[in-house]
Amino acid sequence: MSKLKANLPASLGLKILLLALVTAVLGFMAYLAFLAGEWLIGGVLTAVTVVANVIYSSKRFVPAKFLYPGIIFLALFVVVPVIYTLVMSTYNYKTGNEITKEEAITQLYEIGLTQDVSGTTYSMVLGEKDGKTAVLLTDQLSGEVFFGQNQELTQLNDGDYVAGPDGVAVESDGFKRLSDEAAANAEAYLSDLKFPAPDGTIIMAQGVDIAAKMIQAYQYDQATNTLTDSISGTVYIDNGNGNFVDQADNEVILYPGWRQFNPLQNYAGLLANPAIRGPFIGVFIWTFFFSVSTVVMMFGLGLVLAIALDKKIRGRNFYRGLLILPYAMPSFMSILIWAGMFNRENGAINSLLGLEIPWLEDPILAKIAILIVNLWLGFPYFYLIATGALQALPTDLEEAAAIDGATGQQIFWRIKLPLILQILSPLLIASMAFNFNNFNLVYLLTRGGPTDVINGETAGATDILITYAYKTAFAGTEQNLGLASAISVIIFLIVGLLSLWSLRRSKVLEIMQ
Amino acid sequence: MTISSVKKFPMSKKKSRRTASNTWRHVFAWSLILFSIFPIFVVVMSSFDASGGLASSQIIPTNFSLDNYIQLFTKDELPFGIWIWNTFYISAINAVASVLIGVFAAFAFSRLRFKGRKFGLQALLLIQVFPSFLALAAIYVIMERIYTVFPAIGLGSIWGLLLIYLGGSMGANAWLLKGFLDSIPMELDEAAKIDGASPSQIFWQIFLPLTTPVLIVTTLLSFVGTFNEFILASLFLQDVNARTVAVGLQSFVGGEYGANWNAFAAGSVLAAIPLVALFLGLQKYIVGGVAAGAVKG
Numbered sequence: 001m002s003k004l005k006a007n008l009p010a011s012l013g014l015k016i017l018l019l020a021l022v023t024a025v026l027g028f029m030a031y032l033a034f035l036a037g038e039w040l041i042g043g044v045l046t047a048v049t050v051v052a053n054v055i056y057s058s059k060r061f062v063p064a065k066f067l068y069p070g071i072i073f074l075a076l077f078v079v080v081p082v083i084y085t086l087v088m089s090t091y092n093y094k095t096g097n098e099i100t101k102e103e104a105i106t107q108l109y110e111i112g113l114t115q116d117v118s119g120t121t122y123s124m125v126l127g128e129k130d131g132k133t134a135v136l137l138t139d140q141l142s143g144e145v146f147f148g149q150n151q152e153l154t155q156l157n158d159g160d161y162v163a164g165p166d167g168v169a170v171e172s173d174g175f176k177r178l179s180d181e182a183a184a185n186a187e188a189y190l191s192d193l194k195f196p197a198p199d200g201t202i203i204m205a206q207g208v209d210i211a212a213k214m215i216q217a218y219q220y221d222q223a224t225n226t227l228t229d230s231i232s233g234t235v236y237i238d239n240g241n242g243n244f245v246d247q248a249d250n251e252v253i254l255y256p257g258w259r260q261f262n263p264l265q266n267y268a269g270l271l272a273n274p275a276i277r278g279p280f281i282g283v284f285i286w287t288f289f290f291s292v293s294t295v296v297m298m299f300g301l302g303l304v305l306a307i308a309l310d311k312k313i314r315g316r317n318f319y320r321g322l323l324i325l326p327y328a329m330p331s332f333m334s335i336l337i338w339a340g341m342f343n344r345e346n347g348a349i350n351s352l353l354g355l356e357i358p359w360l361e362d363p364i365l366a367k368i369a370i371l372i373v374n375l376w377l378g379f380p381y382f383y384l385i386a387t388g389a390l391q392a393l394p395t396d397l398e399e400a401a402a403i404d405g406a407t408g409q410q411i412f413w414r415i416k417l418p419l420i421l422q423i424l425s426p427l428l429i430a431s432m433a434f435n436f437n438n439f440n441l442v443y444l445l446t447r448g449g450p451t452d453v454i455n456g457e458t459a460g461a462t463d464i465l466i467t468y469a470y471k472t473a474f475a476g477t478e479q480n481l482g483l484a485s486a487i488s489v490i491i492f493l494i495v496g497l498l499s500l501w502s503l504r505r506s507k508v509l510e511i512m513q
Numbered sequence: 514m515t516i517s518s519v520k521k522f523p524m525s526k527k528k529s530r531r532t533a534s535n536t537w538r539h540v541f542a543w544s545l546i547l548f549s550i551f552p553i554f555v556v557v558m559s560s561f562d563a564s565g566g567l568a569s570s571q572i573i574p575t576n577f578s579l580d581n582y583i584q585l586f587t588k589d590e591l592p593f594g595i596w597i598w599n600t601f602y603i604s605a606i607n608a609v610a611s612v613l614i615g616v617f618a619a620f621a622f623s624r625l626r627f628k629g630r631k632f633g634l635q636a637l638l639l640i641q642v643f644p645s646f647l648a649l650a651a652i653y654v655i656m657e658r659i660y661t662v663f664p665a666i667g668l669g670s671i672w673g674l675l676l677i678y679l680g681g682s683m684g685a686n687a688w689l690l691k692g693f694l695d696s697i698p699m700e701l702d703e704a705a706k707i708d709g710a711s712p713s714q715i716f717w718q719i720f721l722p723l724t725t726p727v728l729i730v731t732t733l734l735s736f737v738g739t740f741n742e743f744i745l746a747s748l749f750l751q752d753v754n755a756r757t758v759a760v761g762l763q764s765f766v767g768g769e770y771g772a773n774w775n776a777f778a779a780g781s782v783l784a785a786i787p788l789v790a791l792f793l794g795l796q797k798y799i800v801g802g803v804a805a806g807a808v809k810g
Contacts, residue, residue, distance in 0.1 A: 029663065036662045062712050066621035067633075070614040070683035077680025078640065081648035081655060088651055305545060308538040319542045321793060325549050328792035332741050332759045333781045336766055337556045340774055348555040376548065433642050439744050444763065466647065473650040474748065481650045488647050499642040 019056050023049050048072055082492070085485045090263040093482035097242040097257040104258040105220050105227070108244070112218030114231065116201050120213035122146075123168040124205060126186055127177040133189060136161065136169045137203065137211055145169040146195075146203075153195045153203065183208050227254070241265070259482075266486035276483070279459035279468070286367070287464040291435040294374045295428055301375060302382025303420070309383075310390050327380035335444040338373045342445075363461030366446050370462050374441055378431070389423045390416075429502035433495050437466045465491050559778035581779035591773075593780055595754055596761035600784075603671055603757065604739040607678045608732045614679070615686025616694075616728060620716050622687065623694035624702060634688075641684035645677060646744045652677060653748060671757075674749045678739060685738075686731060693727045694720065730798050737788060758784050 026049040033042035055061045055068055099107070122137040134149040136156075145156045145163075162171035170177055178186065186208055193205040202214045217231045227236040227244045236244035239253075242260030246252035269276045305323070309316055326334065341348040342359035350357055359369050393416060401411050421428075435441075442448055448463035448471065458476075459468050465487055473484030560581055562574035585593040621627070622634055645652070653668070656677075660667025667673050702715045710718075721728075743759045750756050756764070762784070765777035792799065 033662050038658075038662050041659065041662055063621045063625045063627040063630075065713070066617040066625070066716070070618045070687065073614065073676070073679040074640070074681075074683045077652075077677050078643075078645055078648075078684070081645070081651040081680075082643070084651035084655060085648040088654070301545075305541065308541045311535070311538065313535050313538050315539075319546065321796070322546045323542070323549055324792075324796070325553060325789070328789045329553065329785055330737070330741050330759075330788055332743050333762065333785055334552060336763060336777065337552045337781065340559075340766060340777070341552060341555055348551075376552070379545075380549070430642070437644055437647065439646065440741070444743065470649065470744070473653070481654065484650045488650065491647055492643060495642055496639060499639060503638060 015056065019053065023053060026052075044076070085488050085492075088482055089266055089485035089489045090261060091259045091482045092242045092257075092262050092265055093259040093485075094480035095478045096255050097259050098481075099256060099258055101258040101260075104256050107256050108218050108220075108227065108254060109216060112216055112229070113202065113204065113214045114217050116213040116215045118213060121206075122203065122211040122213075123166075124207075124209050124211045125168065125170050125177055126183045126208060127175050129174045129176065133193070134175055135193060135205075135211070136172060136175060138163070138168045143167060147172055147175070148193070148195045148203070151195055153197065266483045269483065270486060270490070279457065279463075280487075283459050283463050283465055283468045286462070287436060290367075290370065290464060291432045291438075294371055294378070294435050295431045297371065297375050298378035298431070299382045299386070299424075299428060301379040302384075303386045305379065305383045306386035306390055310387065323383060324380040326376050327384075331377055332440055332444060334377060335373060335441055338369075338376070339445050342369050360446050361450050363450055366450055366462050370442065370445060373445055374435070374438070377441070385424060385427060386420065389420045392423065393419055425505065426502055429498065433498055436464070436495055436498075437491065438464065439466045439470065442467045443470070556778045556781055559775050560782045562775050562778075581775045582783070584776055585780055585783070590753070591761075591765070591776065592754055593761065593783075596756050596758045597784065599671060599755065600740060600757040600759070603675055603678075604736045607675055607682075607739045608736040610679055611682030611735055612686055612690075612728055612732045614682045615731070616690050616721075616724065617716075618683050618687040619690035619694050620720055623691045624715070624720075625712065634691075637684055637687055641688060643684075645681045649744065649748060652745070656749070669749060669751060669755065671750065671755055674745060677745055677749075678742070682735075686735070690724070690727070690731065693724060697723055726798070730795060733791060733795065734799075737792075740788065 026045050030042045030045035030049065033039075033045060052068065055064045121140050123140055125136040125138075126133070127136065128134050129149060132149060134147065137146040137148060137153075138144070139146075145161050146153045147156050147161075148154075156169070156172060160172055161169040164170045190205045190208065193211070195203040197203055197213070200215070202216065203211050204214050205211045215231070217229050219228050219230055220226075221228065225238045226247075228234070229236070235247040236254055237247050239245045239250060240260070241257075241262055243257035244254040270280050271277060309319060339360070344350060344356055344358045344361060347359070349359070357365065359365050397415055397419075398411055401415055406414070442462055442464050446460065446462045448460035448467045451457050451460035451463075458471075463471070469484045469487040469491070472480050472487065558573055561577045561579070563576045563578035563580050585591060618637075622630060656668040656673050658667075659673065660669065664670065665672060666676060697720065701719060702710075705715050705719055740757075741759065742757075743763065746757045747760045747763070750760055753761075753764075758780070762777055762780050765773040765780065
């Protein structure tokens with residue numbers, strides 16, 4: 001061991017350089033985040049940088065030196081999303097309920113702008129003064145002229161402006177009219193042209209050459225937590241689920257709503273709301289059935305193959321090379337290839353059989369297709385591990401049983417199989433947990449379908465929980481992130497409990513002392 | 514070792530029985546081989562089929578051509594070369610970085626003693642069963658927010674996707690690699706310690722060289738894993754030029770099957786060749802690892 005190189009200045013220099021680089025990059029990013037008002041992101045970046053400097057410039061904290069990069073990534077991109085999933089699952093968080101209550105009220109205020117009863121309209125001339133957008137407004141009835149800039153209106157006296165032939169003011173002191181061309185392209189900032197008048201109304205641009213007197217219909221009252229339509233007199237109350245609804249008829253809902261904390265609603269929906277519960281329970285049962293039966297099938301086929309090739313028959317190595325091809329192929333690709341092969345009209349399977357079997361269009365056949373494809377993908381792996389397990393079996397047991405007069409069948413079913421199952425049970429359970437979330441298989445083969453959209457089905461015949469959650473969150477017209485998160489939380493619980501149970505069984509937790 | 518070979522009596526029947534038993538082995542193996550290679554055969558044939566358009570109705574094409582391969586590199590709306598490059602570099606960076614992170618952590622858990630070690634190991638064991646895409650709705654919202662400050666590492670960027678992948682690296686690799694590190698005799702690093710080596714010297718100069726073969730296989734498996742990843746990549750990478758091969762090839766055939774089946778077939782063959790070749794080349798190590806993992810439990 002005397003050959004060990006000393007801690008060279010070069011490696012020390014490299015360490016310092018790396019640390020400086022990381023500090024500079026993360027520090028600069030933190031600065032940008034603070035500048036953008038993202039205190040949380042900036043704070044996290046600062047903390048990561050400071051702790052990194054403490055750990056790597058000190059001689060202490062040796063384990064932390066090795067664990068820090070992994071822990072940071074794990075914490076930020078696994079643990080935080082998991083916790084956030086938990087948080088999101090307790091909110092009514094879906095299309096139409098995505099923003100905060102304050103933002104929703106601001107948006108409702110804009111929606112609630114209606115033309116004032118007086119019906120006053122103005123001819124508007126766009127221009128600029130001192131380099132800033134400005135307008136000249138001429139009341140189409142009374143002929144009064146106003147100059148507007150920076151959300152402020154000033155009335156101009158007769159001598160202060162020059163009117164065009166139609167009586168519309170076009171010039172005033174320092175005001176430069178936009179060319180017609182520029183005005184036509186000014187749509188982008190029309191929505192910024194708002195001028196509150198002293199009487200509580202707002203004068204707003206309605207086009208590039210017209211403005212109108214508007215009134216804010218909605219008024220939010222913090223004390224009573226209600227929104228009142230001052231024109232119709234309707235009172236909208238907070239329905240406790242992220243929307244204002246008509247006091248008299250709670251079916252009249254104002255949009256947008258906001259994301260409302262409602263801890264049990266999504267979970268209760270999964271259990272109680274028939275529209276959500278129905279598909280969910282179907283998906284739930286199929287997920288379990290699929291993940292257990294597919295592992296049984298793959299393991300069964302792999303084990304029989306392992307037994308068949310356990311003996312040194314001619315060509316065994318050649319066979320093995322071909323048999324593990326499905327394991328060597330990129331799996332997403334194999335699934336897409338199978339999807340093409342199962343195509344009803346021109347897929348390879350139907351053309352081989354000379355039939356037109358609707359493999360992916362029939363609910364039962366689609367399930368069978370899923371199982372066939374996963375069998376293809378998975379049996380080589382189980383063949384490999386079963387071969388390993390067979391070779392690890394003690395031979396003396398078998399010989400003793402043979403001497404005692406046991407038949408080959410008895411030896412297999414009573415001695416070998418139980419032993420193999422015992423050896424492989426952690427892997428079988430891990431495989432079930434994997435298939436429980438086998439998103440690629442289902443999504444790329446059937447997209448969870450076939451789905452009876454006409455009858456309003458939201459879940460397809462082959463949807464498993466994770467593809468259903470994905471669809472709930474990101475597909476369709478309504479994206480329900482809260483409900484999708486609740487489904488994810490349920491998957492977490494099931495997979496977590498399954499794994500804990502299997503770890504207890506396999507005693508890994510005790511061995512690792 | 515097999516069901517029939519333990520039936521040693523009566524002797525006279527032994528020979529005929531053995532022939533019969535070997536026949537079923539061959540028949541069984543061949544039928545599974547047919548099952549195994551059928552899709553591969555179909556996709557290779559389709560990739561040379563010039564009839565274009567729909568998935569061909571004959572399995573063996575009548576007009577062989579290389580058109581499907583050529584169009585992968587000539588059509589602007591199918592930037593296959595860019596997809597391959599994207600996939601290659603994100604998979605390579607992720608594989609190297611995640612195996613490094615994993616082996617750092619594995620070394621700490623295998624050789625260093627510290628407070629929270631047992632808890633850390635248990636937590637990792639539990640975390641590794643959750644694929645990171647389970648939290649996809651939350652990841653989406655978080656990355657959307659990061660995008661508003663840092664578009665380069667937020668939603669839609671391949672670097673943001675890499676960050677999410679790296680999050681899962683410790684869970685995926687630390688336990689696996691700890692198993693290998695545990696099998697290196699303690700005497701080795703104890704001797705080094707007596708000679709005055711620091712833990713980081715022991716790691717870089719003793720452990721890393723010793724574990725190189727294992728690290729190469731782990732890196733490859735990690736590379737293949739990223740190559741195959743679809744769900745997060747498709748959620749993240751909407752822009753056609755930012756896609757990975759998985760997302761890109763899926764878009765050839767997504768929805769309307771047969772829409773671009775032959776081009777998809779050609780792309781698949783090209784993308785699969787290096788991976789399958791690597792896998793078969795390293796078969797001995799990978800098979801050994803899988804079998805050893807199984808027996809170790």
